Amino acid sequence: MSVLVYIDHSEGHFKKASLEALSYGAKLASQLGVTAEALLLGTVSEDLASLGAYGAVKVHQVGQESLNQLDAGRYARLVAEAVKATGATVVVIANNLCGKAVAPRLSARLKAALVAGAVALPDTSKGFVVKKNVYSGKAFAHVSLDTAIKIIALNPNAYPVSKGEGKAEVSALNVAVDPSKVTVLSTTQASGQVPLTEAEIVVSGGRGLKGPENWGMIEELAKLLGAATACSRPVADAHWRPHNEHVGQTGIAIAPNLYIAIGISGAIQHLAGVNRSKVIVVINKDPEAPFFKAADYGIAGDAFEVVPKMIEAVKKLKGMA
Amino acid sequence: MKILICISKTPDTTAKIAFTNNNTKFAAEGVQWIINPYDEWYALVRAIELKEKDPSTVLHLVTVGGADTEPIIRKALALGGDEAIRVNLDSSDSFSVAAQIAEIARQGYYDLVFTGKETIDYNGSSIGGMVAELLDLPYISLATHFELNGTKATVVREIEGGEETDEVLLPVVVSCQKGMAEQRIPNMKGIMGARTKPLKVVEPVAITPLTSVVAFELPPAKAGVKMVSPDDPAELIRLLHEEAKVF
Ligand SMILES: Cc1cc2nc3c(=O)[nH]c(=O)nc-3n(C[C@H](O)[C@H](O)[C@H](O)COP(=O)(O)OP(=O)(O)OC[C@H]3O[C@@H](n4cnc5c(N)ncnc54)[C@H](O)[C@@H]3O)c2cc1C
Numbered sequence: 001m002s003v004l005v006y007i008d009h010s011e012g013h014f015k016k017a018s019l020e021a022l023s024y025g026a027k028l029a030s031q032l033g034v035t036a037e038a039l040l041l042g043t044v045s046e047d048l049a050s051l052g053a054y055g056a057v058k059v060h061q062v063g064q065e066s067l068n069q070l071d072a073g074r075y076a077r078l079v080a081e082a083v084k085a086t087g088a089t090v091v092v093i094a095n096n097l098c099g100k101a102v103a104p105r106l107s108a109r110l111k112a113a114l115v116a117g118a119v120a121l122p123d124t125s126k127g128f129v130v131k132k133n134v135y136s137g138k139a140f141a142h143v144s145l146d147t148a149i150k151i152i153a154l155n156p157n158a159y160p161v162s163k164g165e166g167k168a169e170v171s172a173l174n175v176a177v178d179p180s181k182v183t184v185l186s187t188t189q190a191s192g193q194v195p196l197t198e199a200e201i202v203v204s205g206g207r208g209l210k211g212p213e214n215w216g217m218i219e220e221l222a223k224l225l226g227a228a229t230a231c232s233r234p235v236a237d238a239h240w241r242p243h244n245e246h247v248g249q250t251g252i253a254i255a256p257n258l259y260i261a262i263g264i265s266g267a268i269q270h271l272a273g274v275n276r277s278k279v280i281v282v283i284n285k286d287p288e289a290p291f292f293k294a295a296d297y298g299i300a301g302d303a304f305e306v307v308p309k310m311i312e313a314v315k316k317l318k319g320m321a
Numbered sequence: 322m323k324i325l326i327c328i329s330k331t332p333d334t335t336a337k338i339a340f341t342n343n344n345t346k347f348a349a350e351g352v353q354w355i356i357n358p359y360d361e362w363y364a365l366v367r368a369i370e371l372k373e374k375d376p377s378t379v380l381h382l383v384t385v386g387g388a389d390t391e392p393i394i395r396k397a398l399a400l401g402g403d404e405a406i407r408v409n410l411d412s413s414d415s416f417s418v419a420a421q422i423a424e425i426a427r428q429g430y431y432d433l434v435f436t437g438k439e440t441i442d443y444n445g446s447s448i449g450g451m452v453a454e455l456l457d458l459p460y461i462s463l464a465t466h467f468e469l470n471g472t473k474a475t476v477v478r479e480i481e482g483g484e485e486t487d488e489v490l491l492p493v494v495v496s497c498q499k500g501m502a503e504q505r506i507p508n509m510k511g512i513m514g515a516r517t518k519p520l521k522v523v524e525p526v527a528i529t530p531l532t533s534v535v536a537f538e539l540p541p542a543k544a545g546v547k548m549v550s551p552d553d554p555a556e557l558i559r560l561l562h563e564e565a566k567v568f
Contacts, residue, residue: 010481070480072450072460095446097481101462104450107416113531114415116445129535136441138338140538147531181459182487185475189483197481201568225568236499243465243499244479249334249441250358250499258567269334272441275540279565281557282546292546297560301551313555317562 003029003036004088005056006079008098009068011189012045016198017094017156019054024152024159025092026055028121032090038168039082041075042067052168054161060086060173070098071180076105081175083110083149095153096197103153113145119158122150136249136272156197157255196245199228201258202277204247206232206270208263208284208303212240217307218262224314230254232264248273263303266291283307322378322469324368325431326402327422327452329357330386330393331442340537347442347537356397359437362504363497367467368435369401370502379403383425385418387411391520398515399507405520413443414530419451424526426456432491433474438463438498449496459493465500 005025008015022038029036038056040048041064048059062078079102083091091106093099095117107114115130119140123129127144130152134141145151196202203222205215215229222229229245236246247254249272259277263284264270271294274280282291287300299306315321332338333353341348356365365382372378382397382405384390394405408421426434434456436449446462453460465484466477476487476495507515549557561567 015481070485072462073453073457076454097463097479100446101450101460104415104419104445104447105454105460107447107531108419108451108454111416111531114447115532116415116447131538132444134443134537135332135338136444138540139340140540141443142535142538144533144535145531146533182461182489185486185488187480187483187485189480193482195482244483246499250362253444258561258565272334279561279567281561292548294543295546296543296565297549297557298546299549299551299554299557306551306554309554310558313558316555317558 001034002086002088003032003034003090003092004083004086005036005038006091006093006099006102007038007040007051008094008096009040009042009044014044014046014051015094015096016161017096019161020156020159021092021094021154022051022054022056023162024121024154028090028092029055031121031124037086037088039079039173041078048170049167052166053163055164056168059168059170061170062173062175062177064177066180067177069180069184070101071182072101072105074178074180075102076109078175078177079106080109082173085173089149091149091151093151093153095155099153103151107151110149111147112149112151113147114151114153115143115145116153118152118154122152133276137253137275138272155255157200157257194226194228196228196230196247196252197254199254199256201225201227202230202254202256203227203260203262204230204232204264205235205241205262206264207234214304215241217311221260221307221311221314224311224318232270261291262307264291265289266294322371322375322433323381323429323431324371324378324433324435325381325383325426325429326360326365326368327434327436327448328360328365328382328384328394328397329437329440330354330384330390331357331440334358334441338539340539344536344538345534354393356393357437357440359439359498361397361400363499363501364435364437365397365400365402366502366505367497371469372401381406381429381431383408383422385410385412385421394520395515396507398518399511400505401511402518404518407520407522408525409522410525412530413534414532415443415445415447416451416531417528419448420455420528421525422448423452423455425523426452434492434494436494436496438496446496449494453494456494459489461487461489461493462496463498464495465498467495467497467501
């Protein structure tokens with residue numbers, strides 16, 4: 001018996017969301033009195049044994065290069081094989097782009113209950129009940145997983161990474177890998193950027209910034225803070241910023257430690273994508289802007305005056321000025 | 322070309338979220354219902370565009386839900402689509418819903434199954450993947466562009482920090498998000514026509530649910546905002562550093 005944690009990776013590195021999933025899986029394993037094991041499909045440049053520091057006792061790898069490309073069907077088959085090989089009763093996977101593709105297939109394949117978007121450890125006092133996000137961050141549901149094998153897709157930034165000491169035992173999982181049904185023609189990736197869903201700090205701009213030419217200060221503040229940039233829907237619709245920066249009910253839902261909203265009114269559909277942020281800062285020249293009701297800190301002022309001063313203050317704090 | 326589009330009913334994006342029956346039931350009173358935006362704006366509209374290009378294309382809408390989902394299905398038919406199927410099952414278990422859709426898809430021999438990327442109420446992102454697995458078809462999740470070329474489809478999907486262009490043989494299941502198409506408003510002709518389009522009701526196949534919702538919970542209210550003077554943004558940075566400790 002074990003808790004099997006799926007490790008997602010890109011550009012040779014473990015995804016942070018997967019290290020969170022592993023920390024979560026290790027904690028759950030100790031709660032259940034079993035061990036945590038990790039599974040990695042494809043190849044990475046990092047040392048697999050180092051996953052031991054996050055609580056994995058064993059790491060299983062299917063090390064074919066071709067597996068570095070996501071094919072949900074193929075991945076689900078391989079994870080199912082690993083579940084069989086390890087006798088896992090719980091599978092933990094990050095609810096990121098990869099998890100969203102793979103977890104539901106795995107659930108249907110194994111007829112195993114899936115909770116997608118978990119935000120806390122299971123309550124095992126009466127069955128196996130996991131808290132998940134519903135209504136776009138406006139509520140939680142406690143979902144009972146009613147099958148012998150359970151799948152938990154953990155929301156990014158919902159559980160902290162906990163790193164200790166230790167090396168995991170690494171072994172190759174001997175399974176047949178069938179050819180992919182999906183041919184990748186091309187990929188475009190802005191490398192070196194912090195992915196929005198994994199970012200701990202997000203600096204976001206709205207229509208109050210007047211035009212794309214004014215994003216320089218947003219990018220500068222973000223860069224100083226090691227943050228990702230985001231925007232409101234009308235900003236993406238007007239092509240001031242790329243669509244993959246659009247957060248909200250119909251965009252990406254994020255839960256960073258700090259969300260700085262600049263020139264965004266705080267419409268309910270926008271809040272739906274950001275209300276799980278731990279700390280929300282709002283900069284808006286209208287003191288009546290609805291966003292202040294959802295904020296922890298606020299400045300009612302003109303962004304074009306306030307943000308440059310924030311940049312200065314951060315530089316000072318970081319000893320750069 | 323035969324396309325099956327999955328349509329779900331969700332509360333309006335501005336609906337007040339509250340629960341009754343000891344926090345076990347969504348308080349539906351007074352709530353406006355809409356077509357789940359991802360199903361409507363992206364999946365359905367893209368399918369309609371494909372039919373506009375090739376009028377021989379057949380569009381079937383499927384929803385899994387009680388009779389109360391029919392107004393939503395009619396609204397979807399007003400945008401486009403030839404006929405709709407409602408599977409008469411009210412379930413909060415994604416697998417139960419997916420299994421019904423897979424059954425309809427199996428009987429209908431569709432070349433394409435479109436879903437939205439997620440519903441805005443359950444936020445499961447699960448139906449497409451489950452349907453694909455049950456049908457043993459490839460699944461492209463979170464697609465932002467979709468083109469047909471003969472027996473193949475070219476699909477752009479979101480990957481972490483970028484995009485990937487894939488080619489896949491039909492049939493395929495695709496979950497759709499922003500970029501696929503632009504929102505449309507139904508016209509009068511569409512609304513009138515939708516009334517007479519066939520809406521078939523079928524009984525569900527027997528499926529054992531894998532999950533059940535035990536209770537709902539609302540997040541705790543915010544403590545209130547701490548305002549900083551616009552003349553002193555440095556104070557904000559100090560508070561974020563020393564009090565909130567976020568950097
Ligand atoms: C079904 C549906 C789904 C939607 N989904 C989303 C979604 O996912 N994400 C999303 O963001 N929106 C979404 N919307 C749109 C949403 O309702 C709002 O229209 C949108 O969020 C407003 O964007 P904004 O705050 O940038 O612009 P505005 O509402 O125009 O607000 C601009 C703000 O900037 C302030 N401002 C102006 N000048 C300055 C200045 N110099 N300095 C400081 N502040 C200034 C103004 O006071 C104002 O508060 C959706 C709407 C619908 C109907």
